[in-house]
Amino acid sequence: MPASEEPVTGTDGPSDRRISRKTVLRAAAVLGTAPLLVGGGVALARDRVGTGEMPDYTPECHDGDAPTVEQTEGPYFKPNSPLRTSLITDSTPGTRLTVSGYVFGRACLPLSGVLLDFWQADVNGAYDNVGFTFRGHQFTNAQGAFSLTTIVPGLYPGRTRHIHVKLQAPGRPVLTTQLYFPNEPRNSTDTIYDARLLMNVRQVGSAKEGTYDFVLNVPQTPTPTATPTGPTTPPTSTPPTTPPGGTWAAGTLYNAGDRVTYGGVSYRCLQGHTAIAGWEPPNVPALWQRL
């Protein structure tokens, strides 16, 4: 049954819907660099890691007529979606898209075990309300990261291009929201659209890579800095020799506390992970602290 997805008038004024340039510039100033601003990119929540600044929560987005949940969510959201990070097969038509990022809590620390349930239209803008095509859920890993493999959704009548997602941290309320694409003509006319939900999207060959960091209203206790583990030994005055991690390299398993150099700069690993291309230390403040 097709259902209308009528835009609704939000409660926020237009000025509230756009990311504050001042906020972006302030975050860039703290970082001492503005790599994500190149090409008009959107600041990611990870930019705030280590700055002591509280990131803005990810805003909620309405499906159009959210108050009557049981009837109106049916055409869009379906419970019991498959557990999977890829919504496509080799034969699925459409432009390949990955959406990846992190989920943070109130202290800007990554949240593991967060449920993300994605659903979207196919290449023709149609939702599968019978089966589970383009529907799937996953959980953030120990580093708070998620990754979705899908296609760029087609345009649904009356809406700009978007992907739906529900997020829930363990024991916390569900956040229902949507992700948007930059440079979409309909972004300026869709009243549900919210610039705070814009992904960074870059072209990689014939595919697109989107990134977005969610921030949930989950209380967190900031981890104390330099918490010693293991036997207590007095500090020595011996200067560090070669950093244990050497030069950062993709494919290497790093543990919290490891030190590496990248581009002539030293970094300390904040969370154990296996390095992959794209997670170079300057790009992932959640994983690497510049020394």
Ligand SMILES: [Fe+2]
């Ligand atoms: Fe939709």
